[in-house]
Amino acid sequence: MDLLGLRRDTDSWLVNMERSHRPDRNGAHGTGRPTGVFMLQPEHVTSVLAAFSEKVHTWYPIFSSTEFTESFYKSINGLDGSGTHTCLAMLVMAIGSLVRRAPPLTTGLDERPDTQYFDRAISLLPDIMADYSLVGLQCQILFSLYYLCLVRPCQAHDYILMASSRAQNMLKSRLYSSDTHHLEALYRASWAIILIESELAVQLNFADSGIWKYDDHLPLPTADETWHFGSPATAPSPDPSQQSPQSSQTDKSDSAEVLSYFMAEIAMRRMLRRCTTSVSDWAGGRPQYAPIIADELELQLDQWYKYLPPSLHFHRQPTSAADVPELPTAQFLQAQYAACKASIYWPAVCQAIDLGCGDESQLQYCSKFFDAYVSFLVAAEASLSTCIPNTWTLYASIFIITLASLKGTKCSCLATIVNPKTFECFRRARSVFVEIREFSLSLSAMSEILEDRIEAS
Structure with a gap:
C-alpha cells in the first residue's frame, strides 16, 4: 500500500470499516x-x-x-x-x-x-x-x-x-x-x-x-x-418428460458455454496467482524488476489466450467500448487479462519511480503498463454491469490499479511514454464509484481517496 502513497494498514482499515457496518x-x-x-x-x-x-x-x-x-x-x-x-x-x-x-x-x-x-x-x-x-x-x-x-x-x-x-x-x-x-x-x-x-x-x-x-x-x-x-x-421445464429435443439441445449448448468459462477462469486464476508470486520478489520493500520473468509471464498469458474457445475471445488491447465483447464472461476475462498484464509491468514502473530513470528496455515495459491500465479500465467498466458477484472486487481493482497509474504519471522520466488515454481513464475511474458508494463503506472510502488523488494530480 505504501507504494501507492497509502498507509500500510489501509487494507486492514478497510476491513474494519466493513466490519463496522450494521444491519x-x-x-x-x-x-x-x-x-x-x-x-x-x-x-x-x-x-x-x-x-x-x-x-x-x-x-x-x-x-x-x-x-x-x-x-x-x-x-x-x-x-x-x-x-x-x-x-x-x-x-x-x-x-x-x-x-x-x-x-x-x-x-x-x-x-x-x-x-x-x-x-x-x-x-x-x-x-x-x-x-x-x-x-x-x-x-x-x-x-x-x-x-x-x-x-x-x-x-x-x-x-x-x-x-x-x-x-x-x-x-x-x-x-x-x-x-x-x-x-x-x-x-x-x-x-x-x-x-x-x-x-x-x-x-x-x-x-x-x-x-x-x-x-x-x-x-x-x-x-x-x-x-x-x-x-x-427458453428455460427447460422442471419435468424432464416435458422437455423437447430442441430445448434439451439448447440447454446442453448453454451448459457447455458455462463450463468453458469456468475452465478458462480457473486457468486465469492460476495465472494471476503465478504472476503475483513471481513479481513479489521484494527488494527493500519494492517489487523487483526482472525482464526475464516479465517476458515469461507475458508468454504464458498469451498462451492462455491462445487456448480460449472462440466464444470467449476478446480484443487484447481495448481502448474504447467498441473493443469490448458482448458476452459478459468474455468481458470479465478481458478485464482480468489486462489486470494481469499491468501487474507484470508494474515492477518496471516502480524501479523507474525509485531511480528517476530507466533504460530503453525498461521504459518499454513502463509504456506497456499504461496501455494495460487503459485496457483494464475499459473492460472493467463494462464488466461492472454484467459480472454482479464480482462487483466489489472489480471496484477494488479499479481503485488499486488507478492509484498505481497515477503514481506512475507523476514520474518525470515516464512523462513522454504515458498513453494519452490514461488521463481520461482517471476521470472515468472516479465516475464509476458514484452510484455504488452509498451501499458500501469501503467503496465509499476508496471513492473519496480516488477523488482526492485525481484532483491533486
Whole structure:
C-alpha cells in the first residue's frame, strides 16, 4: 500500500470499516421477522431462477444438471421437508430476486426484494452447520455469493472460509471416493471456493483457508454435469418428460458455454496467482524488476489466450467500448487479462519511480503498463454491469490499479511514454464509484481517496 502513497494498514482499515457496518432497515443480515409460508407464482419463480442462473451461477457453476432443477422445485412446492434443501432453495430465490432487475445492481440494493427469502434461509443456518453434506456445502457457498451480490466482502469471506473448511475435510476424508457423481460435485464446489476466496483475498488483508494446496490435485469439471436454466422464455421445464429435443439441445449448448468459462477462469486464476508470486520478489520493500520473468509471464498469458474457445475471445488491447465483447464472461476475462498484464509491468514502473530513470528496455515495459491500465479500465467498466458477484472486487481493482497509474504519471522520466488515454481513464475511474458508494463503506472510502488523488494530480 505504501507504494501507492497509502498507509500500510489501509487494507486492514478497510476491513474494519466493513466490519463496522450494521444491519440496515432492509435486513441485510436477517430482519428477525417471522418467515411464514410463501405463496409464489410459477412465473415469478421461473423468472427468479433464470436470473440466478444467468447472472450468478454462470460465474460459479456449482450445480449439477441432473438433479438441481427438480430438487429446487420440490423444495419451493413444499414437497421436500429437508431444512438443508429448503435453505438452498431460499438462497437461490434471495440471490435471484436481488439480481433479477440488474443492471444496475443498485436497483436491487435499493429495493431489496430478497429479504423475505433470506430471512427464511438464515433461520435454517443451524441445519446447514449440522448437515455434513454436499447440499450443506453448496448452501455455505450461496451464503457467500449472496453477500458478494450485496457488496459485502467481509461477510462473503466469512462464509467462504466455512465452506472451504468443510470442502477440505470432505476431500481429506475421501467421503465420496466411490461415488463419481457426488465427487464431481465436490470438485466443482471446491473450484468455486478457490475462485471466490482468491478474488477477495487479493484485495484485502483476509485470512487464507489453505485450499490452494489442493490446486494440483483437483480434477477439472466435466461438461455433462453443468446446470444452466436459461432465460424464462427458453428455460427447460422442471419435468424432464416435458422437455423437447430442441430445448434439451439448447440447454446442453448453454451448459457447455458455462463450463468453458469456468475452465478458462480457473486457468486465469492460476495465472494471476503465478504472476503475483513471481513479481513479489521484494527488494527493500519494492517489487523487483526482472525482464526475464516479465517476458515469461507475458508468454504464458498469451498462451492462455491462445487456448480460449472462440466464444470467449476478446480484443487484447481495448481502448474504447467498441473493443469490448458482448458476452459478459468474455468481458470479465478481458478485464482480468489486462489486470494481469499491468501487474507484470508494474515492477518496471516502480524501479523507474525509485531511480528517476530507466533504460530503453525498461521504459518499454513502463509504456506497456499504461496501455494495460487503459485496457483494464475499459473492460472493467463494462464488466461492472454484467459480472454482479464480482462487483466489489472489480471496484477494488479499479481503485488499486488507478492509484498505481497515477503514481506512475507523476514520474518525470515516464512523462513522454504515458498513453494519452490514461488521463481520461482517471476521470472515468472516479465516475464509476458514484452510484455504488452509498451501499458500501469501503467503496465509499476508496471513492473519496480516488477523488482526492485525481484532483491533486
